[in-house]
Each structure stands twice: as structure tokens, then as C-alpha cells.
Amino acid sequence: MPMHRYGNGDIKSWLASAPVIASLKPEPWTLKGVRTMEARCEVDDDPADALVPPSLRPAMPAYVSIVISRIPDSPVGAFGLAEVRVAARVGPRPTYFILKSFCDSDDARKELASRWGYRVAAGAVAMREDHYRAVGTVTVGRKVVLDFTLSHREPLPGTRFNQLATVNLCKLDGKPILAGLAIESNFGANDKGKQRITLDNDAIGVGRSLKLLNPTAATVGVTDWTMGAIEFTVDPAQPAEQTMAFVT
């Protein structure tokens, strides 16, 4: 029987920083007026495979998604969130595996980790928008570890951006799981543009061989998010098709 191609990421090393979640049914957050910029960019297959857990199948071609968001209000106040994610497939579904995220609020970090399993580090997340561009940065200490500029802004009228779900590596009742999050989003305005990204591979923990090669999309917009319950879980070490369990 032919075999499908799965990731070969080292779960053991990731588990050291995996958060513990309390429940699969966290109380949802509705976040209004979130400003978000996202870039999607192809990367080489081999280094990307090492970023995907063995339960998931890498996208072909491999690509990463970089998201920088400013949340103006939440149950814990305003905060900035940046995510570096690699595209994967959980069964037939497209998803992103979050490699690293940064947040500039202690309270938000704690909630994101304990509710939805974000492996989230402390970092200053800044975003500035002009009519002709948008600039997002993540600074850890005094070092800029992610710099994302979107230029040549052009409106996308009447378009609903295709926001994919994410999976987070975390622990529940002492066991490692991949938790699939359903984030409902409703864009109010959206522009596309050209992307320029500088990524500190060491700070992101993606290995030095990962290079951003072929940009596919860059967008900036305003959206309302609902971060809801965890939709499904997967054993991170086994093919998702065998262990995927929907949370009822």
C-alpha cells in the first residue's frame, strides 16, 4: 500500500515548551476590530517537513504563514499577537501548525496558553499602518526578530479572506495533544499587497535552513474574531487519520 508523506518534526523537543490546557471547552472570546496583517510564502520542502509533526502531512509546496495582529480589546485588555505557522494537512483539512507566537501582554499570554494551547513567548508586537503600506514588527529584548512590511496596498472589495484554522501542540491531563482551533473571522476591510519579511530563524526556532522563497499572498485588514472551543484533537505522534477525535 502506498504511503502518504508526513512531517518529521521532533515532538519531544517541542513538548518542553508546550503549555498545559485546562479543558477542551474554553469559554470563547469575541474580539472586535482586530487589525491583522498576514503573509504567506513558499519555503523549501525539506526544512519545512522538519517543522510539521509526524501526525500531519505537509502542504505541497510547503509554505509558512506569518500573522501580526493588534487586538484593541479583550477580556484581558488590548494586546498584540504574532504567529509564525507552517501549513499542513490534518486528514484532508488544510490547517496551520503554530511554530512560535509572541504576545506583549502577560495576562493575554497566560490565557492564550491555558485556554487554546498557544506556545507563546514574550515579545513586543507593533503594527503601524499608512495608506501605502503596513509595517509589523516583533521585538524581543532589543532585538527585532520579525519584520514584515506590506507595500503596494490595493483594496480587495467584496472578498472574504480565507483564514485557516490552526493546531497547537499542548498537554491535557498529562498527555500531549494537537488541539485544533476554530477561529471564526469576519473581515470588514481588506487590502492585498507585496510582502517583505525578515525573520530571525534562531529566535523563531525554525532552523537556519528555512528560507522564505516565493511569496503567494500578503494582506492587511480589520476583522472580528471569535476564538471558540477546541474543535478536535490529534495524537501528535500518530497519523491524524487514525487518532483525530472531534470534541462534542
Next chain:
Amino acid sequence: MKFGLAFELSVPRPWHRESERTVYMNALEQVRLAEELGFEYIWAVEHHFLEEYSHCSSPEIFLTAAAMQTQKIRLGHGIVVCVPEYASPIRIAERTATMDIISGGRMEVGTGRSATWTELGGFRADPDLTKKTWDEYVHVIPKMWMQERFSYEGQFFSMPQRTILPKPYQKPHPPMWVAVSSPGTEIDAAERGLGSLGISFAPMAQQEKVLQSYRRIIKNCEPVGAFVNNTVATINFLYCDKDDKRALDIGGGITSMFMPLATQFLHNPEALPTKPGASQGLLAALRARLAGGNPREGSAIGDPHHITRELKKWEAMGVDCVNFMLNCVEVVPQDKVLASLRLFAKEVMPHFQKTPAQAAAE
């Protein structure tokens, strides 16, 4: 209702020197048997870079080989990609006319624009433009076939006056089709008088809506060619065995390999936020199908009784032709594929043959 075969030519890893040749030779053997058994069409896809899933990047060569090994079966591009980075419309007109001559007038020319960033991105083609380039291509290609001298000034393609040669053997030209997977393409097909070549595995109810819309609009179409091809084809997997459970065990392997492979690539909406990219294509339909519903509804994997019953539903809906995919990454051994075809021809096909009176009336 007529039947055909659709070939993706999928090649399982690990690849070795004989892998692709085995798949191609098996497919040609299936073509020869299909003709003998009374199948009407074969179709070959054009895909690029879709590893394992489809190694059929030069369908014109596969179809030419098929033409040389058969006498009656019709040979279809299912589809040829109408995007400038892939090929000029001149080359498509020349190639298809040549194949029509060599095959003795058996070409069917399906057109389309590719639904994946994996492919379009590989050619550095802009998915935002492919609907427009496809439209320009389907308008000029029939003129290239029919006019002795042709010139054109367009948005994506222009040429000074030249004689495009050879001309097709079929007069005025081969039937033209368009691949219909995204909602709305059936309207494009109908408005232009093109056959609707269904390549989606969407549920029956959804496909019925598409078909009704197509039939309604094509009545008042303005054909891009010299005639209207008011024909609707759909696609299905086929595995026929006398024992229904065994059919599901063996034939189920085709879908269980096909779905994960097909969904591993980047279809346009995943890579791009723009409007054409937001269309629903084959992969969206596959995912929707996996998400729920009766997986056996409309399926041609089963015993002859099951397959006949399900195909009768397609026939009642008004589908003119069902094209079958017989395998995926060679998960079904070739002898079983051939046995399945023979059993289908013996026990299912007769239920769909015209009576002599119907044939005479036609």
C-alpha cells in the same frame, strides 16, 4: 447515457525507473479494453508538479498513443490549460488539429484554467487572470481551426495574419468543453455553448442544481465555435465486483488514496485572497463530501446492482455521460481493474443502452 474513462496517471512513491512507464502502459491497456467493451470516451488531464497524484503533464502525447491503439473511442483533453504561461492558443489549436487528423476525427477538446497554486505558481502564472485568459482562448481557438487565415489583437494574446495549420479533420471543428468544478463555471460553459465537463465530486443535489442552470442558459447561448455542445458529463470512481463488500474493500482503496493526495496541494483560495482565488474548486467539494452525507450516494464502487441503481440516478438527473477514474497510485492491481471494467460492461452497461428504436430516432 454514455460512459468514459478519465486518466490522471498517478504514480506511487517510491519512484523507480519503471514506475511511470508501468502506470502509462497499464492505462493504455485499459484504453484498449474500454474500446472493446463499448466505452465512448477517454479523457486525459493536464496537471503539472502534482507528485504522485498526477504525472500526466503531456496529455496530448498520451492521447496520441491511445489514438494509435484504437479505432473508435473518442479522445478528450480533460482539460488543456488555457493560460499563456503554459501554452499559446496557437499551439493548442495546432496540436489538437493534428491529433484530430491522426485519430480520424475523434478529438474532444476540454478547456480549463487550473485550480491549484501548486501548478499556476510553478509557472509563475497569476490566478487572478486565468478566467480571462481562458475566455480569450476559447473564443480564438475555434476561429484558428476554421479560418484559413487568422489574425487577432486581444488582451492576453495577439498575432498578425498567418495560416494556422493543420486544420482539424472534424468539420467544422472538434467538440469543445470546459471543466466545471467551481460554482458559476457552468454558466460560463452554457453561455458559450461549451460542453460541461464535470470534474467535481460534489454531492448529487449540488450537481443537479448546476446541471439545471446549465440546461436553462445554454438554450439562449452565443456559441464560441460553429455549434453548440449541449452535453453534460460528470466524473466518478469505478470499481465493480460481484460481491458488494469486496468491491468496497478493494475499490475503497481508490478513494482513500485519492482524497489525501488531492488535498495535499495548495488550491488557489489557500494561497491567494483574491476573488478568482476564492472560488470553490475540486478540493473544496472533496472536503465538503468528506465532512458528511452518504458516501455511497451516486458512487460507482460496489456490485453491479448498486452501480446500476446509482447511475440511474445520474441518468434521471439528465447527465449525458459518466467518466470513470479506475485507480489511484495503482492501489488496485491491474488485473482487478480490467476485471472490474469487464464486469461493468457485462452487467451494468446494458441497462443504459438505447433500444434500436431510440437509436434510430437519434
